[in-house]
Amino acid sequence: MVHCKARLDATFAALSDVTRRGVLEQLGDSDASITDLAQRFRMTLTGMKKHVSVLEQAGLVITEKVGRVRTCKLGPRRLEEEAAWIERHRQLWSARFDALDELIEHLKRKE
Amino acid sequence: MVHCKARLDATFAALSDVTRRGVLEQLGDSDASITDLAQRFRMTLTGMKKHVSVLEQAGLVITEKVGRVRTCKLGPRRLEEEAAWIERHRQLWSARFDALDELIEHLKRKE
DNA sequence: TTTACAGTGAACCAAATGGTTCACTGTAAA
DNA sequence: TTTACAGTGAACCATTTGGTTCACTGTAAA
Incomplete structure:
Protein backbone atom coordinates (compact mmCIF):
# COMPACT_ATOMS: atom_id res chain seq x y z
CA MET A 1 0.00 0.00 0.00
CA VAL A 2 2.97 2.25 0.60
CA HIS A 3 4.08 0.72 -2.63
CA CYS A 4 0.83 1.88 -4.16
CA LYS A 5 1.34 5.47 -2.98
CA ALA A 6 4.79 5.52 -4.51
CA ARG A 7 3.37 4.29 -7.78
CA LEU A 8 0.72 6.97 -7.82
CA ASP A 9 3.51 9.47 -7.15
CA ALA A 10 5.56 8.14 -10.03
CA THR A 11 2.64 8.02 -12.41
CA PHE A 12 1.22 11.45 -11.72
CA ALA A 13 4.75 12.86 -11.87
CA ALA A 14 5.27 11.15 -15.22
CA LEU A 15 2.01 12.64 -16.49
CA SER A 16 2.84 16.13 -15.21
CA ASP A 17 5.19 16.86 -18.10
CA VAL A 18 3.75 17.97 -21.40
CA THR A 19 6.47 16.25 -23.41
CA ARG A 20 5.86 12.93 -21.72
CA ARG A 21 2.11 13.18 -22.23
CA GLY A 22 2.93 13.90 -25.86
CA VAL A 23 5.08 10.81 -26.07
CA LEU A 24 2.22 8.71 -24.70
CA GLU A 25 -0.12 10.21 -27.31
CA GLN A 26 2.39 9.40 -30.02
CA LEU A 27 2.83 5.85 -28.80
CA GLY A 28 -0.94 5.49 -28.71
CA ASP A 29 -0.77 6.10 -32.43
CA SER A 30 2.20 3.91 -33.26
CA ASP A 31 5.37 2.51 -31.76
CA ALA A 32 8.48 4.64 -32.15
CA SER A 33 12.22 4.60 -31.65
CA ILE A 34 14.07 7.01 -29.38
CA THR A 35 15.29 8.80 -32.51
CA ASP A 36 11.74 9.18 -33.85
CA LEU A 37 10.57 10.67 -30.58
CA ALA A 38 13.61 12.91 -30.18
CA GLN A 39 13.00 14.35 -33.64
CA ARG A 40 9.29 14.87 -33.14
CA PHE A 41 9.85 16.69 -29.87
CA ARG A 42 13.01 18.53 -31.01
CA MET A 43 15.20 17.20 -28.31
CA THR A 44 18.51 15.42 -27.86
CA LEU A 45 18.55 11.65 -28.03
CA THR A 46 19.86 11.69 -24.49
CA GLY A 47 17.06 13.99 -23.36
CA MET A 48 14.37 11.85 -24.91
CA LYS A 49 15.94 8.71 -23.50
CA LYS A 50 15.48 10.18 -20.03
CA HIS A 51 11.80 10.91 -20.62
CA VAL A 52 11.27 7.40 -21.92
CA SER A 53 13.03 6.03 -18.86
CA VAL A 54 10.69 7.97 -16.59
CA LEU A 55 7.68 6.61 -18.45
CA GLU A 56 9.14 3.11 -18.34
CA GLN A 57 9.82 3.43 -14.62
CA ALA A 58 6.17 4.33 -14.10
CA GLY A 59 5.17 1.27 -16.12
CA LEU A 60 3.46 3.40 -18.73
CA VAL A 61 5.82 2.41 -21.53
CA ILE A 62 7.83 -0.67 -22.35
CA THR A 63 10.83 -0.76 -24.65
CA GLU A 64 12.82 -3.39 -26.46
CA LYS A 65 16.16 -2.95 -28.13
CA VAL A 66 16.78 -4.95 -31.25
CA GLY A 67 19.93 -4.30 -33.18
CA ARG A 68 20.81 -0.71 -32.49
CA VAL A 69 17.30 0.68 -32.27
CA ARG A 70 15.18 0.70 -29.15
CA THR A 71 11.47 0.52 -29.88
CA CYS A 72 9.05 2.08 -27.40
CA LYS A 73 5.42 1.11 -27.01
CA LEU A 74 2.64 1.60 -24.51
CA GLY A 75 3.08 -0.52 -21.42
CA PRO A 76 0.70 -2.94 -19.78
CA ARG A 77 -0.57 -0.48 -17.17
CA ARG A 78 -3.91 1.00 -18.09
CA MET B 1 -5.54 25.02 -25.45
CA VAL B 2 -1.98 25.84 -24.50
CA HIS B 3 -3.71 27.10 -21.39
CA CYS B 4 -5.25 23.68 -21.04
CA LYS B 5 -1.89 21.91 -21.30
CA ALA B 6 -0.47 24.12 -18.60
CA ARG B 7 -3.42 23.31 -16.39
CA LEU B 8 -2.97 19.59 -16.89
CA ASP B 9 0.70 20.11 -16.02
CA ALA B 10 -0.23 21.96 -12.85
CA THR B 11 -2.87 19.48 -11.83
CA PHE B 12 -0.89 16.31 -12.37
CA ALA B 13 2.09 17.95 -10.66
CA ALA B 14 -0.14 18.86 -7.73
CA LEU B 15 -1.38 15.26 -7.53
CA SER B 16 2.12 13.80 -7.75
CA ASP B 17 2.88 14.56 -4.11
CA VAL B 18 1.62 12.18 -1.46
CA THR B 19 1.15 14.95 1.09
CA ARG B 20 -0.99 16.99 -1.29
CA ARG B 21 -3.13 13.99 -2.16
CA GLY B 22 -3.51 13.49 1.58
CA VAL B 23 -4.65 17.08 1.99
CA LEU B 24 -7.26 16.58 -0.70
CA GLU B 25 -8.49 13.45 1.06
CA GLN B 26 -8.70 15.35 4.33
CA LEU B 27 -10.59 18.23 2.75
CA GLY B 28 -12.95 15.71 1.18
CA ASP B 29 -13.83 14.80 4.73
CA SER B 30 -14.07 18.29 6.19
CA ASP B 31 -12.73 21.78 5.77
CA ALA B 32 -9.54 22.59 7.66
CA SER B 33 -7.27 25.44 8.61
CA ILE B 34 -3.60 25.60 7.70
CA THR B 35 -2.78 24.78 11.31
CA ASP B 36 -5.03 21.68 11.28
CA LEU B 37 -3.36 20.41 8.13
CA ALA B 38 0.14 21.24 9.33
CA GLN B 39 -0.47 19.24 12.49
CA ARG B 40 -2.00 16.28 10.75
CA PHE B 41 0.91 16.03 8.32
CA ARG B 42 3.60 16.95 10.88
CA MET B 43 4.91 19.87 9.00
CA THR B 44 5.66 23.56 9.51
CA LEU B 45 2.86 26.05 8.98
CA THR B 46 4.99 27.58 6.26
CA GLY B 47 5.52 24.22 4.60
CA MET B 48 1.83 23.39 4.61
CA LYS B 49 0.98 26.84 3.36
CA LYS B 50 3.11 26.15 0.29
CA HIS B 51 1.32 22.88 -0.41
CA VAL B 52 -2.03 24.57 -0.06
CA SER B 53 -0.88 27.29 -2.43
CA VAL B 54 0.08 24.68 -5.02
CA LEU B 55 -3.34 23.06 -4.72
CA GLU B 56 -5.02 26.44 -4.90
CA GLN B 57 -2.98 27.38 -7.97
CA ALA B 58 -4.21 24.20 -9.65
CA GLY B 59 -7.78 25.15 -8.73
CA LEU B 60 -8.19 22.03 -6.62
CA VAL B 61 -8.63 23.94 -3.39
CA ILE B 62 -10.06 27.30 -2.43
CA THR B 63 -9.29 29.16 0.76
CA GLU B 64 -10.77 32.03 2.67
CA LYS B 65 -9.20 33.90 5.52
CA VAL B 66 -11.49 35.16 8.21
CA GLY B 67 -9.95 36.71 11.27
CA ARG B 68 -6.57 35.10 11.61
CA VAL B 69 -7.47 31.63 10.36
CA ARG B 70 -7.47 30.59 6.74
CA THR B 71 -9.98 27.89 5.98
CA CYS B 72 -9.27 25.51 3.11
CA LYS B 73 -11.89 23.57 1.21
CA LEU B 74 -12.16 21.63 -2.00
CA GLY B 75 -12.29 23.86 -5.03
CA PRO B 76 -14.80 24.00 -7.86
CA ARG B 77 -12.69 21.89 -10.24
CA ARG B 78 -13.84 18.30 -10.34
C1' DT C 1 36.96 -3.04 -43.06
C1' DT C 2 35.79 1.37 -42.82
C1' DT C 3 32.16 4.42 -41.82
C1' DA C 4 27.93 6.04 -40.29
C1' DC C 5 24.34 5.71 -37.22
C1' DA C 6 21.27 4.63 -32.56
C1' DG C 7 21.71 4.66 -28.20
C1' DT C 8 24.01 5.21 -23.61
C1' DG C 9 26.35 7.10 -19.56
C1' DA C 10 28.84 10.60 -17.16
C1' DA C 11 29.30 15.16 -16.18
C1' DC C 12 27.47 19.35 -15.99
C1' DC C 13 23.93 23.24 -15.57
C1' DA C 14 19.93 26.18 -14.35
C1' DA C 15 15.60 26.07 -12.47
C1' DA C 16 12.05 24.01 -9.66
C1' DT C 17 10.64 21.43 -5.41
C1' DG C 18 9.92 20.37 -0.69
C1' DG C 19 11.28 21.55 3.20
C1' DT C 20 13.28 24.46 7.07
C1' DT C 21 14.11 28.81 10.27
C1' DC C 22 13.37 33.44 11.55
C1' DA C 23 11.39 37.81 11.73
C1' DC C 24 7.18 39.89 11.02
C1' DT C 25 1.89 41.25 10.78
C1' DG C 26 -2.50 41.13 12.22
C1' DT C 27 -6.21 39.34 15.21
C1' DA C 28 -8.26 37.34 19.42
C1' DA C 29 -8.27 36.62 24.26
C1' DA C 30 -7.05 37.67 28.99
C1' DT D 1 -3.25 46.67 26.88
C1' DT D 2 -0.55 42.89 27.05
C1' DT D 3 0.02 38.39 25.32
C1' DA D 4 -0.59 34.50 22.64
C1' DC D 5 -1.71 32.63 18.42
C1' DA D 6 -2.44 31.88 12.86
C1' DG D 7 -0.48 32.93 9.06
C1' DT D 8 2.98 35.04 5.87
C1' DG D 9 7.24 36.18 3.40
C1' DA D 10 12.10 36.08 2.81
C1' DA D 11 16.07 33.61 2.92
C1' DC D 12 18.23 29.52 2.85
C1' DC D 13 19.27 24.47 1.83
C1' DA D 14 19.48 19.82 -0.33
C1' DT D 15 17.51 17.21 -3.85
C1' DT D 16 15.23 16.48 -8.12
C1' DT D 17 14.22 17.71 -12.80
C1' DG D 18 14.73 18.74 -17.57
C1' DG D 19 17.85 19.66 -20.40
C1' DT D 20 22.56 19.88 -22.58
C1' DT D 21 27.43 18.22 -24.43
C1' DC D 22 30.89 14.88 -25.07
C1' DA D 23 33.04 10.59 -25.23
C1' DC D 24 31.89 5.99 -25.84
C1' DT D 25 29.79 1.21 -27.43
C1' DG D 26 27.74 -1.62 -30.45
C1' DT D 27 25.46 -2.58 -34.89
C1' DA D 28 24.47 -1.99 -39.84
C1' DA D 29 25.79 -0.62 -44.38
C1' DA D 30 29.03 0.47 -48.03
Whole structure:
Protein backbone atom coordinates (compact mmCIF):
# COMPACT_ATOMS: atom_id res chain seq x y z
CA MET A 1 0.00 0.00 0.00
CA VAL A 2 2.97 2.25 0.60
CA HIS A 3 4.08 0.72 -2.63
CA CYS A 4 0.83 1.88 -4.16
CA LYS A 5 1.34 5.47 -2.98
CA ALA A 6 4.79 5.52 -4.51
CA ARG A 7 3.37 4.29 -7.78
CA LEU A 8 0.72 6.97 -7.82
CA ASP A 9 3.51 9.47 -7.15
CA ALA A 10 5.56 8.14 -10.03
CA THR A 11 2.64 8.02 -12.41
CA PHE A 12 1.22 11.45 -11.72
CA ALA A 13 4.75 12.86 -11.87
CA ALA A 14 5.27 11.15 -15.22
CA LEU A 15 2.01 12.64 -16.49
CA SER A 16 2.84 16.13 -15.21
CA ASP A 17 5.19 16.86 -18.10
CA VAL A 18 3.75 17.97 -21.40
CA THR A 19 6.47 16.25 -23.41
CA ARG A 20 5.86 12.93 -21.72
CA ARG A 21 2.11 13.18 -22.23
CA GLY A 22 2.93 13.90 -25.86
CA VAL A 23 5.08 10.81 -26.07
CA LEU A 24 2.22 8.71 -24.70
CA GLU A 25 -0.12 10.21 -27.31
CA GLN A 26 2.39 9.40 -30.02
CA LEU A 27 2.83 5.85 -28.80
CA GLY A 28 -0.94 5.49 -28.71
CA ASP A 29 -0.77 6.10 -32.43
CA SER A 30 2.20 3.91 -33.26
CA ASP A 31 5.37 2.51 -31.76
CA ALA A 32 8.48 4.64 -32.15
CA SER A 33 12.22 4.60 -31.65
CA ILE A 34 14.07 7.01 -29.38
CA THR A 35 15.29 8.80 -32.51
CA ASP A 36 11.74 9.18 -33.85
CA LEU A 37 10.57 10.67 -30.58
CA ALA A 38 13.61 12.91 -30.18
CA GLN A 39 13.00 14.35 -33.64
CA ARG A 40 9.29 14.87 -33.14
CA PHE A 41 9.85 16.69 -29.87
CA ARG A 42 13.01 18.53 -31.01
CA MET A 43 15.20 17.20 -28.31
CA THR A 44 18.51 15.42 -27.86
CA LEU A 45 18.55 11.65 -28.03
CA THR A 46 19.86 11.69 -24.49
CA GLY A 47 17.06 13.99 -23.36
CA MET A 48 14.37 11.85 -24.91
CA LYS A 49 15.94 8.71 -23.50
CA LYS A 50 15.48 10.18 -20.03
CA HIS A 51 11.80 10.91 -20.62
CA VAL A 52 11.27 7.40 -21.92
CA SER A 53 13.03 6.03 -18.86
CA VAL A 54 10.69 7.97 -16.59
CA LEU A 55 7.68 6.61 -18.45
CA GLU A 56 9.14 3.11 -18.34
CA GLN A 57 9.82 3.43 -14.62
CA ALA A 58 6.17 4.33 -14.10
CA GLY A 59 5.17 1.27 -16.12
CA LEU A 60 3.46 3.40 -18.73
CA VAL A 61 5.82 2.41 -21.53
CA ILE A 62 7.83 -0.67 -22.35
CA THR A 63 10.83 -0.76 -24.65
CA GLU A 64 12.82 -3.39 -26.46
CA LYS A 65 16.16 -2.95 -28.13
CA VAL A 66 16.78 -4.95 -31.25
CA GLY A 67 19.93 -4.30 -33.18
CA ARG A 68 20.81 -0.71 -32.49
CA VAL A 69 17.30 0.68 -32.27
CA ARG A 70 15.18 0.70 -29.15
CA THR A 71 11.47 0.52 -29.88
CA CYS A 72 9.05 2.08 -27.40
CA LYS A 73 5.42 1.11 -27.01
CA LEU A 74 2.64 1.60 -24.51
CA GLY A 75 3.08 -0.52 -21.42
CA PRO A 76 0.70 -2.94 -19.78
CA ARG A 77 -0.57 -0.48 -17.17
CA ARG A 78 -3.91 1.00 -18.09
CA LEU A 79 -4.01 3.76 -15.49
CA GLU A 80 -6.66 1.92 -13.53
CA GLU A 81 -5.29 3.11 -10.21
CA GLU A 82 -5.07 6.71 -11.28
CA ALA A 83 -8.51 6.65 -12.83
CA ALA A 84 -9.84 5.10 -9.63
CA TRP A 85 -8.16 7.73 -7.49
CA ILE A 86 -9.56 10.54 -9.57
CA GLU A 87 -12.99 8.95 -9.73
CA ARG A 88 -13.07 8.55 -5.98
CA HIS A 89 -12.28 12.19 -5.56
CA ARG A 90 -14.77 13.26 -8.13
CA GLN A 91 -17.29 11.50 -5.96
CA LEU A 92 -16.06 13.30 -2.84
CA TRP A 93 -16.31 16.56 -4.71
CA SER A 94 -19.74 15.74 -5.98
CA ALA A 95 -20.98 14.64 -2.57
CA ARG A 96 -19.92 17.93 -1.09
CA PHE A 97 -21.48 19.96 -3.83
CA ASP A 98 -24.65 17.92 -3.65
CA ALA A 99 -24.78 18.58 0.08
CA LEU A 100 -24.39 22.26 -0.68
CA ASP A 101 -27.18 22.06 -3.21
CA GLU A 102 -29.42 20.39 -0.67
CA LEU A 103 -28.64 23.02 1.91
CA ILE A 104 -29.52 25.75 -0.55
CA GLU A 105 -32.75 23.96 -1.45
CA HIS A 106 -33.55 23.61 2.22
CA LEU A 107 -32.99 27.30 2.87
CA LYS A 108 -35.10 28.18 -0.13
CA ARG A 109 -38.01 26.09 1.10
CA LYS A 110 -37.75 27.73 4.52
CA GLU A 111 -38.25 31.23 3.18
CA MET B 1 -5.54 25.02 -25.45
CA VAL B 2 -1.98 25.84 -24.50
CA HIS B 3 -3.71 27.10 -21.39
CA CYS B 4 -5.25 23.68 -21.04
CA LYS B 5 -1.89 21.91 -21.30
CA ALA B 6 -0.47 24.12 -18.60
CA ARG B 7 -3.42 23.31 -16.39
CA LEU B 8 -2.97 19.59 -16.89
CA ASP B 9 0.70 20.11 -16.02
CA ALA B 10 -0.23 21.96 -12.85
CA THR B 11 -2.87 19.48 -11.83
CA PHE B 12 -0.89 16.31 -12.37
CA ALA B 13 2.09 17.95 -10.66
CA ALA B 14 -0.14 18.86 -7.73
CA LEU B 15 -1.38 15.26 -7.53
CA SER B 16 2.12 13.80 -7.75
CA ASP B 17 2.88 14.56 -4.11
CA VAL B 18 1.62 12.18 -1.46
CA THR B 19 1.15 14.95 1.09
CA ARG B 20 -0.99 16.99 -1.29
CA ARG B 21 -3.13 13.99 -2.16
CA GLY B 22 -3.51 13.49 1.58
CA VAL B 23 -4.65 17.08 1.99
CA LEU B 24 -7.26 16.58 -0.70
CA GLU B 25 -8.49 13.45 1.06
CA GLN B 26 -8.70 15.35 4.33
CA LEU B 27 -10.59 18.23 2.75
CA GLY B 28 -12.95 15.71 1.18
CA ASP B 29 -13.83 14.80 4.73
CA SER B 30 -14.07 18.29 6.19
CA ASP B 31 -12.73 21.78 5.77
CA ALA B 32 -9.54 22.59 7.66
CA SER B 33 -7.27 25.44 8.61
CA ILE B 34 -3.60 25.60 7.70
CA THR B 35 -2.78 24.78 11.31
CA ASP B 36 -5.03 21.68 11.28
CA LEU B 37 -3.36 20.41 8.13
CA ALA B 38 0.14 21.24 9.33
CA GLN B 39 -0.47 19.24 12.49
CA ARG B 40 -2.00 16.28 10.75
CA PHE B 41 0.91 16.03 8.32
CA ARG B 42 3.60 16.95 10.88
CA MET B 43 4.91 19.87 9.00
CA THR B 44 5.66 23.56 9.51
CA LEU B 45 2.86 26.05 8.98
CA THR B 46 4.99 27.58 6.26
CA GLY B 47 5.52 24.22 4.60
CA MET B 48 1.83 23.39 4.61
CA LYS B 49 0.98 26.84 3.36
CA LYS B 50 3.11 26.15 0.29
CA HIS B 51 1.32 22.88 -0.41
CA VAL B 52 -2.03 24.57 -0.06
CA SER B 53 -0.88 27.29 -2.43
CA VAL B 54 0.08 24.68 -5.02
CA LEU B 55 -3.34 23.06 -4.72
CA GLU B 56 -5.02 26.44 -4.90
CA GLN B 57 -2.98 27.38 -7.97
CA ALA B 58 -4.21 24.20 -9.65
CA GLY B 59 -7.78 25.15 -8.73
CA LEU B 60 -8.19 22.03 -6.62
CA VAL B 61 -8.63 23.94 -3.39
CA ILE B 62 -10.06 27.30 -2.43
CA THR B 63 -9.29 29.16 0.76
CA GLU B 64 -10.77 32.03 2.67
CA LYS B 65 -9.20 33.90 5.52
CA VAL B 66 -11.49 35.16 8.21
CA GLY B 67 -9.95 36.71 11.27
CA ARG B 68 -6.57 35.10 11.61
CA VAL B 69 -7.47 31.63 10.36
CA ARG B 70 -7.47 30.59 6.74
CA THR B 71 -9.98 27.89 5.98
CA CYS B 72 -9.27 25.51 3.11
CA LYS B 73 -11.89 23.57 1.21
CA LEU B 74 -12.16 21.63 -2.00
CA GLY B 75 -12.29 23.86 -5.03
CA PRO B 76 -14.80 24.00 -7.86
CA ARG B 77 -12.69 21.89 -10.24
CA ARG B 78 -13.84 18.30 -10.34
CA LEU B 79 -10.90 16.84 -12.24
CA GLU B 80 -13.03 16.46 -15.35
CA GLU B 81 -10.14 17.27 -17.66
CA GLU B 82 -7.77 14.88 -15.97
CA ALA B 83 -10.34 12.12 -15.87
CA ALA B 84 -11.02 12.75 -19.55
CA TRP B 85 -7.34 12.62 -20.41
CA ILE B 86 -6.85 9.38 -18.55
CA GLU B 87 -10.03 7.90 -19.97
CA ARG B 88 -8.95 8.76 -23.49
CA HIS B 89 -5.67 7.01 -22.91
CA ARG B 90 -7.27 4.04 -21.32
CA GLN B 91 -9.17 3.71 -24.57
CA LEU B 92 -5.98 3.97 -26.61
CA TRP B 93 -4.44 1.33 -24.40
CA SER B 94 -7.47 -0.89 -24.69
CA ALA B 95 -7.68 -0.50 -28.45
CA ARG B 96 -4.09 -1.62 -28.79
CA PHE B 97 -4.52 -4.57 -26.50
CA ASP B 98 -7.73 -5.56 -28.23
CA ALA B 99 -5.88 -5.49 -31.53
CA LEU B 100 -3.25 -7.71 -30.00
CA ASP B 101 -5.94 -10.08 -28.75
CA GLU B 102 -7.44 -10.24 -32.21
CA LEU B 103 -4.07 -10.96 -33.77
CA ILE B 104 -3.53 -13.77 -31.32
CA GLU B 105 -6.99 -15.15 -32.04
CA HIS B 106 -6.28 -14.97 -35.75
CA LEU B 107 -2.99 -16.81 -35.37
CA LYS B 108 -4.68 -19.45 -33.25
CA ARG B 109 -7.35 -20.06 -35.85
CA LYS B 110 -4.70 -20.37 -38.51
CA GLU B 111 -2.94 -23.25 -36.80
C1' DT C 1 36.96 -3.04 -43.06
C1' DT C 2 35.79 1.37 -42.82
C1' DT C 3 32.16 4.42 -41.82
C1' DA C 4 27.93 6.04 -40.29
C1' DC C 5 24.34 5.71 -37.22
C1' DA C 6 21.27 4.63 -32.56
C1' DG C 7 21.71 4.66 -28.20
C1' DT C 8 24.01 5.21 -23.61
C1' DG C 9 26.35 7.10 -19.56
C1' DA C 10 28.84 10.60 -17.16
C1' DA C 11 29.30 15.16 -16.18
C1' DC C 12 27.47 19.35 -15.99
C1' DC C 13 23.93 23.24 -15.57
C1' DA C 14 19.93 26.18 -14.35
C1' DA C 15 15.60 26.07 -12.47
C1' DA C 16 12.05 24.01 -9.66
C1' DT C 17 10.64 21.43 -5.41
C1' DG C 18 9.92 20.37 -0.69
C1' DG C 19 11.28 21.55 3.20
C1' DT C 20 13.28 24.46 7.07
C1' DT C 21 14.11 28.81 10.27
C1' DC C 22 13.37 33.44 11.55
C1' DA C 23 11.39 37.81 11.73
C1' DC C 24 7.18 39.89 11.02
C1' DT C 25 1.89 41.25 10.78
C1' DG C 26 -2.50 41.13 12.22
C1' DT C 27 -6.21 39.34 15.21
C1' DA C 28 -8.26 37.34 19.42
C1' DA C 29 -8.27 36.62 24.26
C1' DA C 30 -7.05 37.67 28.99
C1' DT D 1 -3.25 46.67 26.88
C1' DT D 2 -0.55 42.89 27.05
C1' DT D 3 0.02 38.39 25.32
C1' DA D 4 -0.59 34.50 22.64
C1' DC D 5 -1.71 32.63 18.42
C1' DA D 6 -2.44 31.88 12.86
C1' DG D 7 -0.48 32.93 9.06
C1' DT D 8 2.98 35.04 5.87
C1' DG D 9 7.24 36.18 3.40
C1' DA D 10 12.10 36.08 2.81
C1' DA D 11 16.07 33.61 2.92
C1' DC D 12 18.23 29.52 2.85
C1' DC D 13 19.27 24.47 1.83
C1' DA D 14 19.48 19.82 -0.33
C1' DT D 15 17.51 17.21 -3.85
C1' DT D 16 15.23 16.48 -8.12
C1' DT D 17 14.22 17.71 -12.80
C1' DG D 18 14.73 18.74 -17.57
C1' DG D 19 17.85 19.66 -20.40
C1' DT D 20 22.56 19.88 -22.58
C1' DT D 21 27.43 18.22 -24.43
C1' DC D 22 30.89 14.88 -25.07
C1' DA D 23 33.04 10.59 -25.23
C1' DC D 24 31.89 5.99 -25.84
C1' DT D 25 29.79 1.21 -27.43
C1' DG D 26 27.74 -1.62 -30.45
C1' DT D 27 25.46 -2.58 -34.89
C1' DA D 28 24.47 -1.99 -39.84
C1' DA D 29 25.79 -0.62 -44.38
C1' DA D 30 29.03 0.47 -48.03
